[in-house]
Structures are given as structure tokens and as C-alpha cells.
Amino acid sequence: MLTGVIDMLTNRQLLVLKVIIDDFIETAQPVGSRHIAKKDQVSYSPATIRNEMADLEDLGYLEKTHSSSGRIPSEKGYRYYVDHIMSPLQLSKNEVNQIRYSFSNRMMELERVMQNSAHILSELTRYTTIVLGPQVYETKLKQIQIVPLNNQSAIAILVTDKGHVEHRSFAIPGDLDQSDLEKTVNILNEKLAGVPIVYLSQLIETEVKYLLEKYTNDYQKSYELLNQAFFTEQPTNLYVGGKSNILAQPEFTNVERVRALFNIMENEEDIAPLLKATDEGLHIFIGHENKIEAMNKCTLMTATYSLGDNQYGTVALLGPTRMDYAKAVSILDLWSTQMSQSLQKWFNEQ
Amino acid sequence: MLTGVIDMLTNRQLLVLKVIIDDFIETAQPVGSRHIAKKDQVSYSPATIRNEMADLEDLGYLEKTHSSSGRIPSEKGYRYYVDHIMSPLQLSKNEVNQIRYSFSNRMMELERVMQNSAHILSELTRYTTIVLGPQVYETKLKQIQIVPLNNQSAIAILVTDKGHVEHRSFAIPGDLDQSDLEKTVNILNEKLAGVPIVYLSQLIETEVKYLLEKYTNDYQKSYELLNQAFFTEQPTNLYVGGKSNILAQPEFTNVERVRALFNIMENEEDIAPLLKATDEGLHIFIGHENKIEAMNKCTLMTATYSLGDNQYGTVALLGPTRMDYAKAVSILDLWSTQMSQSLQKWFNEQ
DNA sequence: TGTTAGCACTCAATACATCCGAGTGCTAAT
DNA sequence: ATTAGCACTCGGATGTATTGAGTGCTAACA
Incomplete structure (x- = not known):
């Protein structure tokens, strides 16, 4: 599970960091040393945890909301977690089936599939889903x-x-x-x-x-x-689902912040370039790694799907930086694989 | 302007009611007697106004937010205002032009027109706009x-x-x-x-x-x-614009309330029947006159447009009960007239 | 030497008291 | 019939004390 010493972190530091981030992802509350010490996976006293936490904070992986508060992950912390600590979540039978089923449908029309996917993915993840149709350079x-x-x-x-x-x-x-x-x-x-x-x-x-x-x-x-x-301008085929899921996140009780996000998502010109620019494969943009200011408290996770012929479309999840990365990665992975398979079966079997 | 004695209200009561509602629509703040007395249209002292306000409150047209606050209109007050007091607002040259121009466009396709209209109307009113395409019983x-x-x-x-x-x-x-x-x-x-x-x-x-x-x-x-x-199920053709305008209204700083509304608007099955059921012409549903609980603090204003052949579509504005009724009525009126004209020119000239 | 118990300290959150002022209702004077 | 005057109400802002979850540090311990 934990891949041993990476960077400068000891195994125990890795453990503490992982537990803190896992916990914070779930509860959205700052995590205290006592709370961690009580977990089964951890066999150290609160004092020891406190020392490790102080070190992790010095290294920039954790933050405090105020001087005597518990710790929350910093963006650097999430980045490290995503790159080195987390392992993709095993999806439930039910989740896998829902995604599979959405492709087994006999009706197979790009527009409908994408619209449907945006919906299903947002239901499964409770994040906002954005599906960008394939670029059409090769479409004839x-x-x-x-x-x-x-x-x-x-x-x-x-x-x-x-x-x-x-x-x-x-x-x-x-x-x-x-x-x-x-x-x-x-x-x-x-x-x-x-x-x-x-x-x-x-x-x-x-x-x-x-x-x-x-x-x-x-x-x-x-x-x-x-x-x-x-003479029709090229339509950007963009499908957004579960926009209002954002409102359910505790970090977005501030209406102003939500408004800023909605404005972005309602303007194709703002959101489409973000997805178009992403490279092939799965990518994660945490907090300020997103160029757009309104998304500074968000994580955008993008994945590409392929139509063959070097044609790619993009799917993205938008949630708080406190996103359930493991689950999101697994779901996006499964979806884009299925999508690619389905598309290629449809369009490339001559 | 004021149509004299209606119901049981004296001219002065009508004046006070109108001024209060007009002011509250603009500011969203409870209106006090001093504030009213200062207006040019009003030539009475605060004390007199207070007496009238007390009477209007007894009659159910006004409410207090607490015992020593200014008055706000009750739903009954808005209803009376809408039915008897307000006169449609003269739209600005600019507003009229925007609506006219949106129909002068050479491209004339139902889907696009409706999508475009939802957008323009929401821009003009700053409320959420819902356009329901015509029922297709006669479509061949x-x-x-x-x-x-x-x-x-x-x-x-x-x-x-x-x-x-x-x-x-x-x-x-x-x-x-x-x-x-x-x-x-x-x-x-x-x-x-x-x-x-x-x-x-x-x-x-x-x-x-x-x-x-x-x-x-x-x-x-x-x-x-x-x-x-x-074998395709009949698609309900519903176009929503300016959903996030709701977030700009001071009565919707409560995220929970917004969420409830969004959920309704994202479900076609919830919102479409509301518009389908409306009678021909312009109708206003204030607060609890809306059956749906999430819309209890909202006003829904609907208007129908005609394709001829007894085929109607519906357009609606959704805003707070503190809606700018005069303006909304004028805009909806102008739009539906223009829409009907355009449609009939396109489809019925043989 | 790594770990932990103990303790003083910090600070957000909560509760409570006070003050202020916008606004009311009522009464008496005009 | 209208209005000036005044006592009263109550939300909102400000100030202060209390609480408790959490920290950092030090000294003791295995």
C-alpha cells in the first residue's frame, strides 16, 4: 500500500499524511492529533503524531486554519497524495455496472451518449461533470x-x-x-x-x-x-451535468464563490479551452494549478477518450480540492476506457 | 395612474401600497414610514403614513419582519399590486431593440430561437428564463x-x-x-x-x-x-437560461434554498408540467400560489406564444416574489408577441 | 534515541450583556 | 383629519467571559 520512502518522507510521515488526507476528504474538518492516534492503522500517541504533523507542515504538506487548529492538507499535500500515496479505489459492483450499462445501450449517438455520460458521472461522483466532444479535424x-x-x-x-x-x-x-x-x-x-x-x-x-x-x-x-x-461556426459540443452538485459541498456555502463558478461553466468560451488544452491520458489540476481564479478552491480532473484516428475527446470532473481522488480516478478511468472501446467498435470496424 | 377606489382601499392607501411595493422591489429592504414620507409623490407626514400602513397590515397587504421593523409586501399585497395597481413599464429603446433584433435574425430554427430567447430574456430581466417549445399535436x-x-x-x-x-x-x-x-x-x-x-x-x-x-x-x-x-419518446423541448441569476438575488443567499430550486430546474419532469399546464395569455404565480414548495419564495410569470393552428408554446420568468413585475410583464408581452408573429410568418404563409 | 505524558498556551466558537438606532403605536395638540 | 411628540420594541453591532479542541514544548521514560 504505502510505497516506502519517497522524497524525504519517512514511512510514518507517509502514513500520517495519508490518514489526514483521507480523513479530511471524508469529513471536511481539520484533523487533530488525538483523532488520528485513535485510528487502528496508527499505533502512536497523539504527541508523536503532533511532532510528525509539525514536520509535515514545515515541509509544506499540511496547513493549519488557525494557530491551535487541527491540520488540513495543503495543495502540495494533495499533489503528493495524488502522485505518490493514493491507490485507485476498487469500484463497487454497482458503480461498474452503471457505467458499463450506459454504453450497452443500443442507441448510440454521440450527442446522446455524451449527454447521458455527463449525467451518469455526476450522479456517481456527486461532482460536476463536463464532457467535451471529440475534436473534428478528421471528421468528414x-x-x-x-x-x-x-x-x-x-x-x-x-x-x-x-x-x-x-x-x-x-x-x-x-x-x-x-x-x-x-x-x-x-x-x-x-x-x-x-x-x-x-x-x-x-x-x-x-x-x-x-x-x-x-x-x-x-x-x-x-x-x-x-x-x-x-456558414456555421464550429459548435463546441460541451455537455455539463450535475452543476448543482457544487452547492452540496461544504466549501461552497459562500454564494459569491458559487456564482463565479457558475458563470464560468455557463460560458462555453471559458470552459471549453480548459478541456481542449489537456494532453492525452488522465490529469489532475489541484487548486491554483487551475489558471482560472474562480477555480482556485477546486480540483479539475480530466481524462481523454479516443475515437481512433488520433481523435480525442475529453471528460472532466470538477469538485473541491478535497475531492475523493481515488474514487474519481477509478471512475474516470473506467468510463474513458469504456467510451473509447464503444466508439471504436462503432466507427472503426469499417 | 391610480385607478381610484377599488375594493375597500382609499386612494391614499393605494398610493402608500404602491410606493412601498415599488421601493421594496428595488431595494429588498423593509420600508419605513419616514422613508416614504420623504418621496415627492407623498405629501403626508410619517405619522399619517404609519396609520395607513397599520391599516394595510390589518387588511393583509403588508407584513412586518419584526415588531419594530418597516413593512414589506405580503403575497396578498403583491397579488393586489399586480391585479390593480401596477401599469406595464415603458421599455427602453435598447431593450425593445434587443428583443426585436433577436427575431430579425435570418437563421430561423425553432431550437435555436428558443435557446437564444432563453438567453436574451434572462439577460434583460436578470431572472431565470424557461422556454417551452410548442406542443406538437399538429406537427406533421x-x-x-x-x-x-x-x-x-x-x-x-x-x-x-x-x-x-x-x-x-x-x-x-x-x-x-x-x-x-x-x-x-x-x-x-x-x-x-x-x-x-x-x-x-x-x-x-x-x-x-x-x-x-x-x-x-x-x-x-x-x-x-x-x-x-x-420509437423515440416525445422529447420535451425545454430551454433554460440564466439559471445562476437566482444566486444574485439577496433572498437566495441561503444555499439550501438555491439547491432545492436548482434541483427542480434540472429535472425536466418537474418543470415542464408547470409550464404545460398554463392557460393562454400572461399569468403570474406569486409565492405559495406555486404548488412546488421550493418555489414558495418565488414568482413564476408565464406567457404563451402561438404558432397558429391552436398550437401554443410557453415562456416563463422565475424570480423572487420581489420581482419587478411591471418590467417583467412588459418584456414577456413584447417577446411573446414578437415570437408569435415571427413563427406565423414562417410557418403559415402557406 | 525515539516515544510519550504532562502542561501551558492559543484561538474559534459560543454565550451573554450592553448599546444604538430605525421604526412603530399611541396620545394629545393643531 | 393630520401631525408632533414620546415611550417602546427589537435586530444588529460591539464587547467580554467561558469553553474546549487542539497545539508546542519540556521532561521523563523504555
Whole structure:
């Protein structure tokens, strides 16, 4: 369990640090020497514990809330705990099943899966969950459809090879020829199917424009239509679940602090870059390791999941620095493995 | 402005009640007699005001927070204010423009408009905004598309005549004949286009099943596919904006209370029925007039908007009972009028 | 030499007393 | 009918004492 002497810490210091952090994670109360000495795992007197605690404080792993209070872990303490002490928690049968089951579902659509995952993960962890859909550099256009609703309006539907559906309704430019509409769609499908969607607008400009000019009666109208229907900013597909779990944490009884956090989470522009920037694998950002001020009392734990083709999505848990790291790691790990497996089964078995 | 003697209240009582409620709505502080007497509109001494306030309290329109405090409006007071005293606020040029502009947008898709509206209304009012999409009894299927992604999966897309797009990916039943897939889609479109979507599943059972049996090679497979793709529960289309505005209200510094509210708003099943049940027009539910306990300190203001064809959607503002009723009414009024106009222009001009 | 008992000390939390002032209700004067 | 005057109320702020959980340090001990 305890991996012996690491850094400069003795085994006993490791033990004390672990017990304190475990206890604080559970109770959110400063931990005193007497309290520790009473635990089964510990066979020293309060006085001895006090000495060790004083040393751990000098080393920066513990803090006091006031001069005669018990100790709480510092951010450095959590960092050490996460890096060297904790071992992933064995998840309960029930927790494993819930995650597994959420992927066994026959309906398998990125949007729904992500939305659902955000929900389930937040239920299991009681933290806020953020799921960022995969980056779409490699996603290719599968098909374009245009469905006219009436004389004036129609819906353009883009389907990508990853099953993402984007739709947009638009006004049909006054008295556009019906056959021109059809021709336009045909030209689009012919030229654009299989094209990575990041190149879409570029290709419309270079290739499609010219074809439209040649084959449709009213080139100007068709082009106008295209612009209306397809110049859509890339949507960041972000799914947040269990936002209000934050309110249950004792460290967030201060409404102002909660407000600051909510503001961040309600702005995709604030939160998306945080997840996009993370490297592959599981990462933990403790307290001030988060650049955003409102998250200084929070831990953000991120993990990536893979669609193959070097395409990654990110999932994150946001909780207090006093997060149940062992459990969170296990859950995030299991989820991202399952997610990756499911996605690859769906999209890459040719 | 003041409509003379109503109920049993004298003009002066009306004036005092109005001034108190207006002031309390603004400041959230109990209003004292001295404070009122100083206002320009009021030309009586504090003592006189005190007498009137005592009477208004006896009648149940005002309350004290403690025996020597100023007065705050009771729920009955707000009700009276809303019904008889207040006059809609003249909106600023800027506010009107923001609402108008949000409809002038060329992109016109129900989902986006509603999402956008929830956002704008919450910005303008600083209350939480809930937009419930129109009930779809009359919505008809426009077209069905199936886009195969690869050998095993495909996406089914349903477009309704109101421009709503529903999509679902599904597994293609093992080695389903390609021509059978096409035939199935053709049969579906032929038989189901124009059908109100509430009857969809029924019609598949009665009419389509039989046709499939007749014209496709592997009837069983096609039918299996249909079931996978189209048996979708009716989604309640609910859009919430500015949830965290609640946190800015001084009456919600109590985290527990906020949590209760958030829980309600995060459950569609809780909040949707509230809006669905409202009658046409604008309605105000003050404090305990809301059945849900967590909303006992809130006012819910609902308004309906129309798509024609007797189809209604609902928009609502949720704020403290100390809501700026005059402004909220004006904004909701303007919005729902604009929304109705826009929708009817889009969907009913043939 | 590492461990622990003992003890003085610290400080947040709690309770309690006091004071202040905004606000009321009532009475008597205008 | 209105208002000035005044005694009274009570929440909130401020000050003080008490309590108890916890510490650091020292000296004794195995």
C-alpha cells in the first residue's frame, strides 16, 4: 500500500499524511492529533503524531486554519497524495455496472451518449461533470440533404461520418428555381462528400462556386443559399451535468464563490479551452494549478477518450480540492476506457 | 395612474401600497414610514403614513419582519399590486431593440430561437428564463431520410413541417439488403409524409408493416430497423437560461434554498408540467400560489406564444416574489408577441 | 534515541450583556 | 383629519467571559 520512502518522507510521515488526507476528504474538518492516534492503522500517541504533523507542515504538506487548529492538507499535500500515496479505489459492483450499462445501450449517438455520460458521472461522483466532444479535424462530411418546408424556407442537414447531424433552416432566396435547388444539392454531395468538414467552406469557395456558375441557371441565388445554410461556426459540443452538485459541498456555502463558478461553466468560451488544452491520458489540476481564479478552491480532473484516428475527446470532473481522488480516478478511468472501446467498435470496424 | 377606489382601499392607501411595493422591489429592504414620507409623490407626514400602513397590515397587504421593523409586501399585497395597481413599464429603446433584433435574425430554427430567447430574456430581466417549445399535436412529418454511415450503422433523420429535426443513429440489422433499405425508406416517405407525428407509431403498425411484408425481401429485418430508429419518446423541448441569476438575488443567499430550486430546474419532469399546464395569455404565480414548495419564495410569470393552428408554446420568468413585475410583464408581452408573429410568418404563409 | 505524558498556551466558537438606532403605536395638540 | 411628540420594541453591532479542541514544548521514560 504505502510505497516506502519517497522524497524525504519517512514511512510514518507517509502514513500520517495519508490518514489526514483521507480523513479530511471524508469529513471536511481539520484533523487533530488525538483523532488520528485513535485510528487502528496508527499505533502512536497523539504527541508523536503532533511532532510528525509539525514536520509535515514545515515541509509544506499540511496547513493549519488557525494557530491551535487541527491540520488540513495543503495543495502540495494533495499533489503528493495524488502522485505518490493514493491507490485507485476498487469500484463497487454497482458503480461498474452503471457505467458499463450506459454504453450497452443500443442507441448510440454521440450527442446522446455524451449527454447521458455527463449525467451518469455526476450522479456517481456527486461532482460536476463536463464532457467535451471529440475534436473534428478528421471528421468528414457524409451527406448533405435539403428538405424544403414550404415556398420560403428549407432545412439543410449535414451528416458526418461520425454520425453527427447538423441542421439549419434557412430562407430560400426569392423564387429560386426548383431544379436549381436540386442541382445545387447534387453538386454539393458529389464534390463535398468525404471532405473533412474543416475544409468545407474553403472547398465551396474554390470548387463548388465554379460548378454552380456553370450548371445552374441562377448562380447568384444558389450561392446565396449556400452561404446562408452552411456558414456555421464550429459548435463546441460541451455537455455539463450535475452543476448543482457544487452547492452540496461544504466549501461552497459562500454564494459569491458559487456564482463565479457558475458563470464560468455557463460560458462555453471559458470552459471549453480548459478541456481542449489537456494532453492525452488522465490529469489532475489541484487548486491554483487551475489558471482560472474562480477555480482556485477546486480540483479539475480530466481524462481523454479516443475515437481512433488520433481523435480525442475529453471528460472532466470538477469538485473541491478535497475531492475523493481515488474514487474519481477509478471512475474516470473506467468510463474513458469504456467510451473509447464503444466508439471504436462503432466507427472503426469499417 | 391610480385607478381610484377599488375594493375597500382609499386612494391614499393605494398610493402608500404602491410606493412601498415599488421601493421594496428595488431595494429588498423593509420600508419605513419616514422613508416614504420623504418621496415627492407623498405629501403626508410619517405619522399619517404609519396609520395607513397599520391599516394595510390589518387588511393583509403588508407584513412586518419584526415588531419594530418597516413593512414589506405580503403575497396578498403583491397579488393586489399586480391585479390593480401596477401599469406595464415603458421599455427602453435598447431593450425593445434587443428583443426585436433577436427575431430579425435570418437563421430561423425553432431550437435555436428558443435557446437564444432563453438567453436574451434572462439577460434583460436578470431572472431565470424557461422556454417551452410548442406542443406538437399538429406537427406533421415532412420527410424521412436514412443516411448509412458504414456497414453496421446508419442515421435516421425525421424532419417535421415546423422545421424540427430529430435524428437517431441505429445499428443496421445484420446483412440487411441494400435495396430493402431503400424500399423501406420509400415506403415510409410515401405513407407517412404529412402524418401528424403523434400517429406515427400507430401508422407504422397498421399500414406500413403490411407494405413492408409485401415489397421487401426480408420483412422481419426492415421492421426491426424501424423499431430501432423511430420509437423515440416525445422529447420535451425545454430551454433554460440564466439559471445562476437566482444566486444574485439577496433572498437566495441561503444555499439550501438555491439547491432545492436548482434541483427542480434540472429535472425536466418537474418543470415542464408547470409550464404545460398554463392557460393562454400572461399569468403570474406569486409565492405559495406555486404548488412546488421550493418555489414558495418565488414568482413564476408565464406567457404563451402561438404558432397558429391552436398550437401554443410557453415562456416563463422565475424570480423572487420581489420581482419587478411591471418590467417583467412588459418584456414577456413584447417577446411573446414578437415570437408569435415571427413563427406565423414562417410557418403559415402557406 | 525515539516515544510519550504532562502542561501551558492559543484561538474559534459560543454565550451573554450592553448599546444604538430605525421604526412603530399611541396620545394629545393643531 | 393630520401631525408632533414620546415611550417602546427589537435586530444588529460591539464587547467580554467561558469553553474546549487542539497545539508546542519540556521532561521523563523504555
